[in-house]
Amino acid sequence: EEQLVESGGNLIQPGGSLRLSCGVSGFAVSYNDMSWVRQAPGKGLEWVSVIYSGGGTDYADAVKGRFTISRDNSKNTLFLQMNSLRVDDTAVYFCARVEGHFDVWGQGTTVIVSS
């Protein structure tokens, strides 16, 4: 069964850093495009970043230069390194497999940026 499990969410002060993880089972993260999507409190879904199977990456303008997506093929895990966090980065962060569309999703991990 294909499954994604996020972890690493926490309460963090503005300007801080956090690394999210997404453990993948049932398929190889290295052979698939993978993404992060977030949902701020009371808001809709917002695409954050993608890493392609070939290693290329792309980011939403809101996080470009602050967030870095990566993967560890040996651990079959996806990561999101978040630096210079802002209050408006507060959200539930979901990882998802990309088949053009997002076909498999995790349950999400909560990041709260507050002083």
Next chain:
Amino acid sequence: EIVLTQSPGTLSLSPGERATLSCGASQSISSNYLAWYQHKPGQAPSLVIYGASTRGSGVPERFSGSGSGTDFTLTISRLEPEDFAVYYCQQYDSSPWTFGQGTKVEIK
């Protein structure tokens, strides 16, 4: 950036009724790279429709998608209790991938 606008914001219907959700794009979406997702509070979003009209794996036949270019529709032929949720459209034609603001389908 392609902006997606969903209507209505909220749809109040009874089980057994038909639901029609709309998604309009600010520019034409090529190859019908348009998906619909169902999202319930505290749960992972789930894929309903991709390619504008293809049901995701395990999605019941009462869900159908249609449209092309800039106008797309998700139809639920007869609402079941488990269908009450928020639905988002999403385009994957061009970066940045964008979502609509969502339509909440609530029990009347």
